Amino acid sequence: MLLDIENLTLRLLPSGAAARPLLAEVSLTVGRGEVVGLVGESGSGKSTTARAVLGMLPEGAQASGSVRVDGEDVLAMDPDRLRAHRSRTVSMVFQDPRSAMNPVRRIGDFLTEPLVRVLGLPKRKAAAKAVELLAAVGLPDPERRMRQRPHELSGGMLQRVVIAAALATDPGLLLADEATSALDATTQAEVLALLRGIQEERRQAGSGLGTLFITHDLPLAAAYCDRVYVMYAGRVVEHQPARGLFADPRHPYTRGLLDCSPALGDERELRPIPGRPPSLSDTFTGCPFAPRCPRAEEECESWTPVTIPFGGDSGPADGGSAACRRLELVARSTA
Amino acid sequence: MTKAEPALAVRGLCKSYPLPGGGRTAAVDDVSFSVAAGGSLGVVGESGSGKTTVARMLVGLVRPDAGTIAVNGRERTPGERGGKLPGLRRPGGGRAARLRRAREIQIVFQDPYVSLDPRLTARQCLHGALRLHGRYQGEAAATRVGELLDQVGLGKREADARPRGLSGGQRQRLAIARALAVDPQVLVLDEAVAALDVSIQAQILRLLADIRRGTGVALVFVSHDLAVVRHITDDTLVMRRGRTVETGPTARVLDAPKDPYTRLLLSSVPREGWDPAETVRLRGELAGASRAD
Amino acid sequence: MTTLTAGALLPVKVRARRPVPVMLAGGFLALVVVAAVFAPLLAPYAPDAVDLSASLAGTSPEHLLGTDASGQDLLSRVLYGARSSLLAPLALLALAALLGITMGTVAAWYGGWVDTLLSRVTDVMYAFPGLLFVVLVIAVFGDGLTTSVVAVGLAYAPTIARYTRSLALSERSKPYIDAYRVQGMGGARICVRHLVPNLSGALVGYLVVLFGEGLMSLATLSYLGFGAGSPSIDWGLMVQEGQDAVVQGALLPALVPGTAIAAVVVAFNIVGVWVSDRLGQGR
Numbered sequence: 001m002l003l004d005i006e007n008l009t010l011r012l013l014p015s016g017a018a019a020r021p022l023l024a025e026v027s028l029t030v031g032r033g034e035v036v037g038l039v040g041e042s043g044s045g046k047s048t049t050a051r052a053v054l055g056m057l058p059e060g061a062q063a064s065g066s067v068r069v070d071g072e073d074v075l076a077m078d079p080d081r082l083r084a085h086r087s088r089t090v091s092m093v094f095q096d097p098r099s100a101m102n103p104v105r106r107i108g109d110f111l112t113e114p115l116v117r118v119l120g121l122p123k124r125k126a127a128a129k130a131v132e133l134l135a136a137v138g139l140p141d142p143e144r145r146m147r148q149r150p151h152e153l154s155g156g157m158l159q160r161v162v163i164a165a166a167l168a169t170d171p172g173l174l175l176a177d178e179a180t181s182a183l184d185a186t187t188q189a190e191v192l193a194l195l196r197g198i199q200e201e202r203r204q205a206g207s208g209l210g211t212l213f214i215t216h217d218l219p220l221a222a223a224y225c226d227r228v229y230v231m232y233a234g235r236v237v238e239h240q241p242a243r244g245l246f247a248d249p250r251h252p253y254t255r256g257l258l259d260c261s262p263a264l265g266d267e268r269e270l271r272p273i274p275g276r277p278p279s280l281s282d283t284f285t286g287c288p289f290a291p292r293c294p295r296a297e298e299e300c301e302s303w304t305p306v307t308i309p310f311g312g313d314s315g316p317a318d319g320g321s322a323a324c325r326r327l328e329l330v331a332r333s334t335a
Numbered sequence: 336m337t338k339a340e341p342a343l344a345v346r347g348l349c350k351s352y353p354l355p356g357g358g359r360t361a362a363v364d365d366v367s368f369s370v371a372a373g374g375s376l377g378v379v380g381e382s383g384s385g386k387t388t389v390a391r392m393l394v395g396l397v398r399p400d401a402g403t404i405a406v407n408g409r410e411r412t413p414g415e416r417g418g419k420l421p422g423l424r425r426p427g428g429g430r431a432a433r434l435r436r437a438r439e440i441q442i443v444f445q446d447p448y449v450s451l452d453p454r455l456t457a458r459q460c461l462h463g464a465l466r467l468h469g470r471y472q473g474e475a476a477a478t479r480v481g482e483l484l485d486q487v488g489l490g491k492r493e494a495d496a497r498p499r500g501l502s503g504g505q506r507q508r509l510a511i512a513r514a515l516a517v518d519p520q521v522l523v524l525d526e527a528v529a530a531l532d533v534s535i536q537a538q539i540l541r542l543l544a545d546i547r548r549g550t551g552v553a554l555v556f557v558s559h560d561l562a563v564v565r566h567i568t569d570d571t572l573v574m575r576r577g578r579t580v581e582t583g584p585t586a587r588v589l590d591a592p593k594d595p596y597t598r599l600l601l602s603s604v605p606r607e608g609w610d611p612a613e614t615v616r617l618r619g620e621l622a623g624a625s626r627a628d
Numbered sequence: 629m630t631t632l633t634a635g636a637l638l639p640v641k642v643r644a645r646r647p648v649p650v651m652l653a654g655g656f657l658a659l660v661v662v663a664a665v666f667a668p669l670l671a672p673y674a675p676d677a678v679d680l681s682a683s684l685a686g687t688s689p690e691h692l693l694g695t696d697a698s699g700q701d702l703l704s705r706v707l708y709g710a711r712s713s714l715l716a717p718l719a720l721l722a723l724a725a726l727l728g729i730t731m732g733t734v735a736a737w738y739g740g741w742v743d744t745l746l747s748r749v750t751d752v753m754y755a756f757p758g759l760l761f762v763v764l765v766i767a768v769f770g771d772g773l774t775t776s777v778v779a780v781g782l783a784y785a786p787t788i789a790r791y792t793r794s795l796a797l798s799e800r801s802k803p804y805i806d807a808y809r810v811q812g813m814g815g816a817r818i819c820v821r822h823l824v825p826n827l828s829g830a831l832v833g834y835l836v837v838l839f840g841e842g843l844m845s846l847a848t849l850s851y852l853g854f855g856a857g858s859p860s861i862d863w864g865l866m867v868q869e870g871q872d873a874v875v876q877g878a879l880l881p882a883l884v885p886g887t888a889i890a891a892v893v894v895a896f897n898i899v900g901v902w903v904s905d906r907l908g909q910g911r
Contacts, residue, residue: 041532042503155382184381185559189603189614196611216533223605246607260537262562264604265590270566272537276502292534394810430814437812450803452822463821467813510807517811 002210003030003173007065008052010234012280014060019283022048022061024234027307030173032208035199037221037242039214039257040231041277046214049231050175053212054090055082069173087118091166095178097158101150107134108146111165118169133164138194156187160194167198167209174211181215192224218257222246227320230254233278233288235305240320250310250322252293287325300325340408341369342553343393343440343521348402350388362388364577366402370521370570375547375554377564377585379600380574389574390525390557394442406439406520434468441514445526447506451498457484457509458494464516479516486549487512487542504535508542515546522546523555528563540567561604565589573597595621650902653895660892664710671704675861684878694880696866697873702884709861709885713892716777716856717842721835723781724842728788729831733819735789736796747793750786758783758845766854773846773862776855780845784838791834795827833904840896847889863889 010022023045030036040046048058052067055074067074069089077085094100101110111130115121121129127146134142137160150158159179166174176195180188195211202209215221221228222245230238230251238251249255256273275292278284287293290300305323348366351359363385370376380386391397393404395411404411412432444450451460461480465471471479484494487508498506507527514522524543528536544567547554558564564571564585571585573596581594592598599617646654663670672692679699686694693702735746753761758780765779799805800823808818849855850864857865863885870881 041534185561185603186381186599186614186618189611190618193611193615217605218533220605223607223609224611243607257533260534262537262540262560262566263606264562264565264601266565270537270540272541273534274538276504276535277532396806396809430812433814434812437810440810442807442810444803444807446803450807452804452808452826454822454825464811467811513807513811 001029001068002032002034002070002208003028003053003212004068004071005029005049005053005065006068008049008067009064010048010052010057010061012058012060013062019281020234022058022234022280023052025065025307026231026234026236027065028229028236028239030210030212032172032210033199033203034208034227035196035211035213035225037213037215037225037228038231039216039218039221039228041216043233043277043279044231045234046231047177048234050092050177050212050214053173053175054086054092087114088169089171090173090175091169091171092175092177093159093162093166093179095182097155097162098150100162101158103150105149106146107148107150107153107161110161111146111168114165114168129168130164133168134161136167136198137161137164138190139164156183156191159183159187159191163191163195170207172207172210174209175214176211177214178216179213181217188220196224217261218245218254219261219263230257233282233284235288235323236307237289237305237324238320238322239307240322244320250320250327251289251324252295252326253289254322256292256294287323295326297326339372342372342374342407343555344369344403344405344408345389345393346403346405348389348392348404349400350385350392350397351400361577363392363399366572366574366577366579368570368572368579368582370553370555372407372520372553373547373551374570375556375568377568377571378555378557378574379559379561379564379571381559381600383576384574385577386557386574387525388577390442390523390555393521393523393555394440395436409439411436411439438468438517438519440521440523441517441519442523442525443507443510443514443527446530447503447510448498448530450510451506451513453498456495456497457489457501457512460509460513461516464513468517483512483516486515486546488538502535503531504538507531507535507539511539511542511546515550515552518550519552521553521555523557525557526559527556529558529560536563543567561589561600573600595624647902649898653898656891656895657899660710660895661714663707664714667704667707667711671701671707673701673704675705675708676700676859677704684873684876684881686878686880693884694878696870696881702866702880705861705866706863706884706888709863709866709888712773712856712860713843713847713863713889716773716846716862717839720777720781720784720842720846721839723778724784724788724838725831725835727782727785729792729824731785731789732792733796733824736793736800737815737819737823743793746789750789753783753786754790759848762845762849763854766849771854771857773856773860776846776849780842780849783845784842788831788834788838792827792831795830796823799823799826829907830904833900833902833907835900836903837897837900840893840900843896844889844893 005026005028008023008026012022026045026049028036028038038046038049053069053074055077057063063075069085074085108127108130111133112123112126115126115129116123131142131146134145139145139157139160153161180191183191199209199211213221213225218230222242225242228240228242228245229236230253232253238249238254240250245254246258249258259271260273262270273292278288286301286303287305290296293300303325307321307323308328309319309321310327311319346367348363349361350363351361353359366389368376378386378389388397392399455463458480461483462476465476465479489505489508489512493501493505501509528539531539540563543554546552556564556568568585570583571588572582573580573588573594575596580596581588581592588597589601592601595617599614599621602614602617677700679695682691682695682699683697684695685691691701691703693706695701731746731750735743761783762776762779765782766775769775805818805823808822846855847864850862851868853868855864856862866885867882870885873881
């Protein structure tokens with residue numbers, strides 16, 4: 001498995017700093033050639049999870065569990081190994097491309113610098129490869145782009161540059177943290193089409209690229225990814241193949257998110273989830289979603305969430321899991 | 336369409352800005368539309384389409400080069416410009432005129448984190464709006480503040496909290512209450528739910544629908560999000576590069592679009608079985624078509 | 629579409645306690661204020677009590693910080709001197725802040741030619757050597773503490789105006805200001821009620837630093853003989869009066885007031901920087 005997070009729990013120390021763990025028993029996997037969605041609202045822990053893959057934990061956080069990339073535990077890496085890990089194995093693309101780039105340096109420098117530093121290419125070769133990369137992410141006139149500065153490019157173009165830079169060192173794993181959220185919907189679709197194309201190319205070349213696609217937009221993740229994890233209050237509450245999500249969400253939160261996301265060609269009234277996403281100062285005695293859940297029962301408030309697997313239409317292979325007490329009851333009754 | 340005067344009638348709105356290298360670029364070019372009392376219009380388009388400039392012209396933050404904006408049949412006098420000293424000739428100036436304009440159209444901005452004065456509590460914020468318009472005094476003002484807070488679903492705790500102590504959704508509720516405090520005929524929402532969490536976004540959309548039903552205020556919903564517009568508006572206006580490319584009842588425009596640009600926008604909305612490559616293909620066709628022009 | 633990421637919800641790091649230098653500087657300034665207010669109670673002698681027999685005495689139980697050439701007790705004079713040395717910069721700052729904040733806000737709010745005009749005026753005053761300007765004003769209006777306070781106040785106004793203008797320009801572009809315009813609020817009222825109060829955090833820190841500088845400037849003028857003159861008691865003046873004694877080998881008459889000036893200026897600087905860091909980012 002390319003990325004294998006197992007039971008990752010992050011607590012802020014001193015223990016008074018936050019009422020609950022930032023992440024609680026998060027487990028997720030990304031295989032080579034896969035696009036895996038990680039969906040949640042603000043404060044759900046999705047970005048914290050992504051940063052943990054880079055070995056970047058919040059200040060004062062204590063971690064338990066493991067984050068393995070290619071079988072090696074990121075949390076146990078020494079600083080040198082971590083640096084190599086960040087510059088070669090994993091790349092991250094953030095929401096705002098402008099803040100990821102030094103405004104006074106040229107696009108060319110931004111691209112060639114990691115090629116020279118990490119791959120040890122001579123300058124001339126690096127420049128040639130950078131032009132190639134820019135062409136590969138669909139920027140017209142790449143030679144001219146090399147000499148331009150960030151402010152001369154639109155947000156969509158810059159995000160393509162950032163993606164080109166992220167792919168420059170040929171990483172195995174790409175972390176896209178709301179990478180298309182700030183773009184126009186049409187530009188978002190174009191960038192995603194590009195990423196899908198790159199993914200396909202790598203698959204054929206045999207060096208499968210795995211992508212962890214982090215977003216607040218459940219319909220987008222369900223439409224674009226192979227599998228989707230849904231997070232709430234630092235926990236993974238549901239995981240299943242994307243195609244099952246629209247039709248058969250199992251966790252009431254996932255269902256709630258779909259019911260309150262407006263969709264085209266769909267006349268039903270939006271049903272908002274009452275209340276607000278929990279902050280770090282909110283504590284729970286049981287299921288964190290219980291206070292907002294339309295189907296919660298009294299027992300839910302004292303039920304410690306555990307992940308309960310469920311099978312798919314064609315056996316357990318396309319099944320998933322959800323952390324809902326009601327699901328547990330269902331599972332027991334059918335067993 | 337009824338024969339009654341529309342709440343908002345916009346005719347031939349134009350605005351251009353000078354380009355750094357000389358010449359001018361048209362941000363908004365000959366845009367016209369109307370909204371019935373209690374109606375709602377969606378203005379959609381990509382960034383740079385001019386939709387936000389339209390919103391800012393409606394509320395008088397940007398002065399149109401040409402065109403008229405009328406509320407209930409009464410033409411709005413253009414507001415004073417930022418770069419003029421007061422008292423130096425203000426065509427639409429004067430306090431009374433200013434306040435009257437304010438009661439015609441109000442706006443709610445995108446980012447609730449910067450659209451409220453950080454020093455004022457929710458209650459003070461609403462009191463300020465009422466005091467400015469001088470329509471409620473003393474006890475009556477306090478009662479009205481209570482009603483407004485109630486109308487947008489803010490409780491006692493939130494009433495005495497400053498924006499820092501409120502969540503994004505609560506801040507946006509307060510911004511809506513502040514706009515409603517002056518009893519406007521038209522409420523402009525400039526990407527007003529775009530920065531909110533999905534579950535909160537639905538709450539605010541429902542609140543806006545309730546307010547529209549309850550007060551008869553006309554809504555102009557400026558948004559890049561076609562799915563949201565599909566849900567909350569009666570009519571839709573699609574803008575591209577400052578021009579109207581298509582307009583009509585929302586169901587017709589978004590379910591059976593006539594213009595290729597509307598189809599392009601629709602293709603980018605994620606749904607079951609979505610293929611983002613479709614957007615790339617449509618964009619290519621559109622570019623081909625405009626070259627052929 | 630912008631979405632708030634998890635980072636926004638992370639708890640603010642447990643507020644760091646005030647750093648030690650800030651505590652020391654703040655404590656020292658509090659002492660200075662107490663000294664100024666209660667000088668008559670604290671001073672062992674009248675500040676102008678001449679005792680020629682004790683001229684230029686060193687430290688002793690009778691005179692803890694020694695005496696000057698006239699045998700006046702230096703401790704008592706420094707305590708009394710704190711009064712005019714603190715009050716004068718306060719008056720200076722009030723004048724400079726009133727002028728500067730008004731000019732800066734007006735320039736930022738109205739833009740256009742108003743801004744150009746005000747910016748040019750401040751540019752000219754900014755470029756003009758401050759001391760020269762002050763001396764010029766004093767030459768025209770005569771010396772004395774009031775004139776120097778007004779002169780230095782006028783010299784500081786452009787700096788404050790520039791700073792205010794840059795703050796106000798960025799604050800003005802925030803949507804909450806637009807919201808008030810749409811609500812029909814007039815420009816002057818928006819500035820006074822909403823814009824300037826929201827700059828106050830950054831401005832107060834800046835003014836605290838300027839207070840130290842103002843004290844220094846006034847002390848310099850007194851030292852040069854343009855500011856406070858005899859028989860008033862002022863630290864700058866004390867340095868000037870004490871410098872002759874240096875030649876006679878007595879350092880204390882110049883050193884004591886000089887140290888007082890330096891310590892107070894440094895303390896204001898430390899506190900001011902801390903205040904602007906704290907208040908400026910407060911939201």
